[in-house]
Amino acid sequence: MQLPSKYFQDIKLLQILVKYSNSDLDIEVENENMWKELNKIFPNNNLLEKRMYELNNEGIINYEEIGEEGFAPIIIATIKKETHFFLTELIEKAEIEVIETETVLKxxxxxxxxxxxxxxxxxxxxxxxxxxxxxxxxxxxxxxxxxxxxxxxxxxxxxxxxxxxxxxxxxxxxxxxxxxxxxxxxxxWAIISIIVSTILSIIIGNWKSLYELL
Structure with a gap:
């Protein structure tokens, strides 16, 4: 089993998008801090853009870049209920990995x-x-x-x-x-602590935002 979990990248990505979304579900794409946090997960901007479009195509978020070549694009991005459902599903899968990892190590x-x-x-x-x-x-x-x-x-x-x-x-x-x-x-315990703390931070830090999406 690979560690950290293959789900963590998407969990952290969606966590950040939820964190920087407003009450209208619009993602604050002009917020530089958001992009700094995203770049920690995706140091390669092309890979980040690719994943954002993939999530858009999968119906998890809305993401679109508008503009002419050579100019900075206008980014339109929002989260939606599917974002919450997908994030919940990823967390559940990560929890299963925690249990499996504990069992193997035990x-x-x-x-x-x-x-x-x-x-x-x-x-x-x-x-x-x-x-x-x-x-x-x-x-x-x-x-x-x-x-x-x-x-x-x-x-x-x-x-x-x-x-x-x-x-x-x-x-x-x-x-x-x-x-x-x-x-x-x-x-x-270092591995398990990382997994558990990541999941808990997502749930606790974004509980209100996630609840509002229901």
Missing amino acids: DLLTFDPDVLTQNIEKAQNNLTSAKKEAENNELLKPILKPIEQIEKHFKSVAAVSQIYDDVYKNIIRPIQKEGEAGVKQTVK
Whole structure:
């Protein structure tokens, strides 16, 4: 999963547009502070313009540039109810990503490599037994080749397991021992904090504006 969320750019973009819109839903395009904030998200003005037109075509906002080539265009832009609905949908998707990320990280931090090693060894022993039986039985000899192929795969899995075991012992296990207070200082909690704070800032900072669109 990519972090920060692929939805964040649009969430922040729409947040800024809502922030700089008036009671008539017109976006204050003459406000330089708005463009400064937008340029932090889209340093490339061409990409910003492209995304604004895409949102216009998708019916999320109204956006149009009028003017002759070589002259600064007149920009007409407004938000609408669809802006709120789309923003809400993006926030919900971002929240789902937060939960999925927490689950993945929790599984990673609580995973016991010893169990994996035991399961691999058990499966390898079963394969060895099956191979011996196949070698001593003419009827079972056709399965020798598949067994050998499976054995090769298990060697690869065992190698990966060994690498993970080193990572577990040197990185993950020390983090586990620190407890939750210590883990909060790690990348896990840094990532989650960024996601949650971004979503909360959008909801709290623009609740009144969003509510008026309903």
